[in-house]
Amino acid sequence: MHIKQLECFVNLAETLSYSRTAELLYITQPTVTHQINTLEDELRLKLFIRTKRKVELTPAGVSFYNDMKDILTRTNIAIAKAKNYAKDFDSNLSIGYEGNTEVKYLPNILSSFKEKFPHIHMYLKIADFKEKRHLFTNHNFDFIFTVKESIEDLSDICYEELFIGKFVCVLPKDHPLAFNSIIRIDNLKNQSLILLDPLKSPSEMTRVQKNIQTQCPMSAVYFSDGPLISYAMIKGRLGIAVMPDFVCPKDPELSFIPIDINDSISYGIAWHKNNKQDHIKGFVNITKQIYKN
Numbered sequence: 469m470h471i472k473q474l475e476c477f478v479n480l481a482e483t484l485s486y487s488r489t490a491e492l493l494y495i496t497q498p499t500v501t502h503q504i505n506t507l508e509d510e511l512r513l514k515l516f517i518r519t520k521r522k523v524e525l526t527p528a529g530v531s532f533y534n535d536m537k538d539i540l541t542r543t544n545i546a547i548a549k550a551k552n553y554a555k556d557f558d559s560n561l562s563i564g565y566e567g568n569t570e571v572k573y574l575p576n577i578l579s580s581f582k583e584k585f586p587h588i589h590m591y592l593k594i595a596d597f598k599e600k601r602h603l604f605t606n607h608n609f610d611f612i613f614t615v616k617e618s619i620e621d622l623s624d625i626c627y628e629e630l631f632i633g634k635f636v637c638v639l640p641k642d643h644p645l646a647f648n649s650i651i652r653i654d655n656l657k658n659q660s661l662i663l664l665d666p667l668k669s670p671s672e673m674t675r676v677q678k679n680i681q682t683q684c685p686m687s688a689v690y691f692s693d694g695p696l697i698s699y700a701m702i703k704g705r706l707g708i709a710v711m712p713d714f715v716c717p718k719d720p721e722l723s724f725i726p727i728d729i730n731d732s733i734s735y736g737i738a739w740h741k742n743n744k745q746d747h748i749k750g751f752v753n754i755t756k757q758i759y760k761n
Contacts, residue, residue, distance in 0.1 A: 474540050476503040481533040484523045558587040564600040564609040573758050580754045585747045597670050616734035618670045624741040630759040633733040636724045639708035646723040653683045660688040660707030662698050676731050
């Protein structure tokens with residue numbers, strides 16, 4: 469079993485498409501088939517069910533994917549670090565982030581950091597909050613951008629708040645509620661609601677959503693994997709969404725109305741307390757300054 473086999477397996481498990489996997493890895497489709505067949509032969513396991521219409525993971529494949537995804541990530545990080553130590557870099561900085569919230573400011577942060585610490589190699593990886601927390605706990609990430617409540621139970625962690633987020637209702641501009649200056653929970657009763665998947669959301673989000681569902685028992689509920697999918701569902705007239713304001717990219721077709729609830733979310737960066745290297749402190753100070761401005 470080697471890295472190319474694992475890369476093929478993980479990508480195929482995520483895309484469930486041989487052609488798409490080949491495109492992502494810049495190899496031919498027969499090569500993907502060969503790598504998967506060889507891996508299954510070595511493991512003596514059937515990892516995929518293949519028909520003319522679709523590709524599916526077997527129960528054994530699901531179990532293998534859940535473990536191998538993390539191992540492959542750590543392997544790639546280790547290889548990158550080893551290669552960079554052989555070049556002109558003195559150290560590495562690995563950063564975990566989730567999406568729109570950080571991408572808005574990352575270019576300026578990275579540019580300023582690179583100017584001040586030119587001999588530090590940076591590794592960035594996008595991950596959902598569960599994977600991000602797991603990799604951070606295992607010291608695969610030096611920094612993560614995160615909501616505070618997601619890491620409060622971890623020991624030997626430093627946290628710097630960057631901003632406080634509030635909840636908003638996202639809805640089409642021609643929706644009757646779009647003309648409100650604020651939306652109350654009572655306004656959501658009997659509305660079809662689009663909520664973020666609780667299995668992929670931090671506890672703060674899950675708690676707010678559960679409270680809304682409790683107070684709006686007659687509302688139909690749709691769950692989405694993230695803000696962009698939520699936007700498609702809103703524009704498709706499936707319902708209106710409730711989300712933290714900082715995960716909502718602007719869209720000219722949608723309105724963003726504050727919700728009258730007391731809950732808020734602290735968002736910031738976390739790092740390991742025992743990591744006292746100068747570039748760690750430098751990254752914190754640069755990030756704070758850019759978010760402040």
